[in-house]
Amino acid sequence: MAEQTWTPMDGDAFLTQDGFVFYTFGYDHPADRVFAFLKYIPSKEQKLFKIDWLPTRWKLGSLELVRPKSLYSPGNFHKYSEVFR
Numbered sequence: 001m002a003e004q005t006w007t008p009m010d011g012d013a014f015l016t017q018d019g020f021v022f023y024t025f026g027y028d029h030p031a032d033r034v035f036a037f038l039k040y041i042p043s044k045e046q047k048l049f050k051i052d053w054l055p056t057r058w059k060l061g062s063l064e065l066v067r068p069k070s071l072y073s074p075g076n077f078h079k080y081s082e083v084f085r
Contacts, residue, residue, distance in 0.1 A: 008024040008027075008029050008034045008035075008036075009024065009027060010024060010025055010026055010027055011023060011024065011025075012024040013039070014034075014036070015060070018042070018045075019042035019045075019063050019065075020038060020040070020041055020042065020045075021038075021039050021040035021041075021060070021065065022034075022036035022037060022038055022039060023036060023037055023039050024036045025037060037071060037072070038068075038071070038080055039067060039071060040058060040060075040065040040066065040067050041065065041066055041067070041068070042063060042064065042065060042066075043057060043064040043065060043066045044064075046066050048083050049068070049079055049080065049083055050079060051068050051069070051070075051075075051076050051079055052068065052069040052070070053066050053067065053068060053069060054066070054067045054068070054069055
């Protein structure tokens with residue numbers, strides 16, 4: 001099978017195997033990484049993150065997603081990092 005390549009561009013969205021949606025930022029990324037921020041979280045994982053949520057829920061196929069009220073706050077970033085570790 002041929003290897004797929006992706007050149008990340010600012011604003012590209014990608015879905016992880018676990019159902020998290022990230023948006024890339026910037027155009028210059030290391031060869032083995034992408035700079036991105038977390039935008040949507042599977043609703044079934046919501047309880048892991050002790051943050052405030054928007055009341056709206058989104059659907060991506062059968063996946064239900066929620067979105068933090070504040071995407072960029074230092075406090076939320078710290079909490080995201082704790083959960084992903």
